[in-house]
Amino acid sequence: MPVRHRCAPFALLLVVLAGCQSGVDGGQAAAPATTAAPTTAAPVPAAVISTDPPLGSTGVDPVTPLRVLAGHGTLTAVTVTAEDGTPLPGALDPAAGTWTAAADLGYGTTYAVQATATDAAGRTSTASGTVGTVTPRTLTMPTVFPDADTPVVGVGQPVSITFDEDVTDRAAVERRLSVVTTPHVDGSWSWLSDRTVHYRPAAYWPAHTHVVVDADLYGVDVGDGVHGQASKHVEFDVGPKKVGAVDATEHVLRLYVDDQLVQTMPTSLGKPSSPTPSGTYVVMQQSRHYTMDSSTYGVPIDAPGGYRTDVEYASRLSNSGIFVHAAPWSVGQQGYRNVSHGCLNVSTADAGWFYENFGRGDVVEVSNAGPRLAGSDGFGDWNVGWDEWVAGSALHPGV
Template sequence: MSVVRSRCAPLALLLVVLAGCQSGVDGGQAAAPTTSSAPTPAAAQEVDAAVISIDPPLGSVDVDPVTPLRVFAGHGTLSAVAVTDDAGTPLAGALDPASATWTASTDLGYGTTYTVTATATDAAGRTTTSTGTVGTVSPRTLTMPTVFPNADNPVVGVGQPISITFDEDVTDRAAVERRLSVVTTPHVDGSWSWLSDRTVHYRPADFWPARTHVAVDADLYGVDVGGGVHGQASKHVEFDIGPKRVGVVDASELVLRLYVDDQLVQSMPTSLGKSSSPTPSGTYVVMQQSRRYTMDSSTYGVPIDAPAGYRTEVEYASRLSNSGIFVHAAPWSVGQQGSRNVSHGCLNVSTANAGWFYDNFGRGDVVQVAGAGPRLAETDGFGDWNVSWDEWLAGSALHPGV
């Protein structure tokens, strides 16, 4: 038997195969082609190693001591942080709930080198440790701010400015003002004004509203106030403004009228400074009070044995100025009180009236003198109210001339 070879056979075979692939059991739909392969092992997951960063960076020097020292962990968590000063004393601090950040809870010290050692752990349990130092600035000298009113004077009168004094010159006044805050209840607008390189005061445009609560923050620790001088400490004080107490006297009639919350409560004859030592006109603020006080002319340059000199003890002395103006008992001049000026500049009143003033007026209360001598200087005691509001604003380092 012979076999007939055909060039078409391969095509016929292909058609048969395709037909078989497309036919299903009982004439159903064709089944989809399937493939199979052996399973492959899962790829190994790569874990990033933990990274530690520190702010300020290790190796930093001359760091501001109020810069928050922080340690951060990336790709892991902090398992240990130790920060110690030159003496080995630990710096207090705490981790956040995620153990990703450690933050110092206290300010740094001046002129100190801190050693920082931190360990972080990654997801695979591997640890990373970083260690180094951070050094803080060493000031040329420090200056301590003193704030008045203070805890010893929780209630003052409506005329009391806030006073901050320094024991070193401040040459960067703006740097200081930016760190001073006054918050009042109710809200009262006011401004700082510099009286000298060591004194800055704060007051409203008008007297404080009676019964205002005042909170003062002088956040000056770590602040460079100029010339390498840094703030030694920060201060916080709170006080209240009492009732509005104002005394008014005009040199033309010599009667001191005293008002409480704008109601006249007392009138008393007085004698002001004679022509050779006139009482300055202007607004005074009671600075301090002494049950007994020795008046001494030598304190303002007149020797005791000079013709105009004196040294006399008086009762119920309420100081109104640095230059020595007081309301005080002067029984020797009762005959002239209300009719003639015979004092060395003080407001002379009777002993009974001086006692009343002593008992009912106090720190921060106001005495206004009109028609007498030249204007009281702004820098004499709390003479702050003797300049206009525009002049006051011009004394600020942050908004002069506003």
């Protein structure tokens, strides 16, 4: 007997319903399946080489860091040469995207730049050109004191920078001057003239201070087409506090080390016709033998009051000719009367003691004598009040 499949009609109904839902029923054709369009890879950009300053630049500041840069790639070769063929040293960063010169550029020089870079696809790009630096009208060399020959100075020693050309842009210079001390001591620059600028604290340096001076002046336009010839770095230490004090009415020079009295010396200062200026002096230099000559301050040797005398143990205190020195001829007046031409006369033994125990940067304070020592005379800086001193700065005038 044939087997009857009673579920077949129901299965057929499901097929028919499925056909209706899919759009087969009613004569509608099924929508074709969609296919994604094939993607196209983005093009690899070519490497682009640039420089900072740009190629073709002229009049460039020689301390401008010359850089060669690669965009969309890496640098594979960079050469920079001066006109005489001297290569400019430099180095790539770790990613080989930037080459930076490792030295300052020279004045008035044209540098030839050649560079090669590779992009991600391995293609090579090249660039070449020149960069030219400024040609100054003239150069000025800064001289810094204290220097390498004076590693230790006294508490009164200002920092002095002198130039061999006039500085008309004082602010440009001051921005490139730095003084760092250990321990920290506040101070200020002050211009004494167009060629001289000094730095000091409000009061004497603390004993045993370490001072670091940087005059980063190479490449700086100091005005009127004059540029800095070189930069200078100096370090020095301040020694013990050594101060001499003399009252012109007492005729005694008292010497202190770290505020302790260590020596007294009878002395004779300037006579009434040539009084010793009152004020604070700083020992500038010392000579075992020295010739005193009145013509150095305008009095001829053969004129009334003129002289030319050899002395021993001469410690200069001012440009105007004030010294502590041996004066055996006036020992009878030392401690009693002022008979010198302005110097501090002491005995040969006392002058030798001062010469051996006091030195550059140490201080001598003179009171109740003649008119005040000018701040511009030698290292007469301490004779200028602090507010006036700071007002002499190009960056802080009137503070």
